[in-house]
Amino acid sequence: DAGVIQSPRHEVTEMGQEVTLRCKPISGHNSLFWYRQTMMRGLELLIYFNNNVPIDDSGMPEDRFSAKMPNASFSTLKIQPSEPRDSAVYFCASSEKTGGITEAFFGQGTRLTVV
Amino acid sequence: GEDVEQSLFLSVREGDSSVINCTYTDSSSTYLYWYKQEPGAGLQLLTYIFSNMDMKQDQRLTVLLNKKDKHLSLRIADTQTGDSAIYFCAERESSASKIIFGSGTRLSIRP
Numbered sequence: 001d002a003g004v005i006q007s008p009r010h011e012v013t014e015m016g017q018e019v020t021l022r023c024k025p026i027s028g029h030n031s032l033f034w035y036r037q038t039m040m041r042g043l044e045l046l047i048y049f050n051n052n053v054p055i056d057d058s059g060m061p062e063d064r065f066s067a068k069m070p071n072a073s074f075s076t077l078k079i080q081p082s083e084p085r086d087s088a089v090y091f092c093a094s095s096e097k098t099g100g101i102t103e104a105f106f107g108q109g110t111r112l113t114v115v
Numbered sequence: 116g117e118d119v120e121q122s123l124f125l126s127v128r129e130g131d132s133s134v135i136n137c138t139y140t141d142s143s144s145t146y147l148y149w150y151k152q153e154p155g156a157g158l159q160l161l162t163y164i165f166s167n168m169d170m171k172q173d174q175r176l177t178v179l180l181n182k183k184d185k186h187l188s189l190r191i192a193d194t195q196t197g198d199s200a201i202y203f204c205a206e207r208e209s210s211a212s213k214i215i216f217g218s219g220t221r222l223s224i225r226p
Contacts, residue, residue: 031212042218050212097212101146104214106157
């Protein structure tokens with residue numbers, strides 16, 4: 001498997017524009033996580049899904065953020081409208097809950113810059 | 116709610132031991148992890164420990180868990196330049212999928 005695949009790797013957009021980040025989890029994994037990393041706040045969990053169903057979205061900063069997982073192999077994180085303070089690296093991770101250590105596998109991240 | 120805290124920076128001399136500390140709040144945490152993030156990359160699992168263990172050793176890495184104080188540490192012996200990275204502490208309940216991460220400790224190595 002190629003691992004968790006995120007696209008794009010880099011995104012530069014103007015304030016007010018819609019931004020869509022994409023993630024393809026590892027095949028067979030049943031949990032998917034979206035994280036945001038900034039220097040000021042570290043790594044924050046935004047939302048996670050189990051079996052394509054959103055379980056906890058309490059980390060989503062505000063209504064401008066939305067996430068979907070229409071099927072087991074694809075998820076999106078959308079920001080509309082985007083603001084400069086949304087600039088960060090956004091990571092997607094997936095895991096297979098087996099009752100064991102449940103390692104989370106991370107994608108390479110999308111570096112978002114909103115100007 | 117759950118919270119995981121770490122110091123943001125650590126600087127050590129090459130060849131010395133590095134000790135990265137972490138505290139967590141969730142007493143029901145069953146699995147505790149250390150992840151490593153190299154520049155421009157995602158996080159990768161470095162090691163983990165079950166909550167019923169006090170210590171785990173893996174080559175140059177030693178993980179110590181004080182469950183009473185909810186304190187976790189990662190010791191890297193003979194620190195090398197390749198160990199420069201951000202190290203994240205994380206916790207998870209056995210019944211949950213959610214993994215909560217600390218803010219990460221940036222380890223820098225000086226000659």
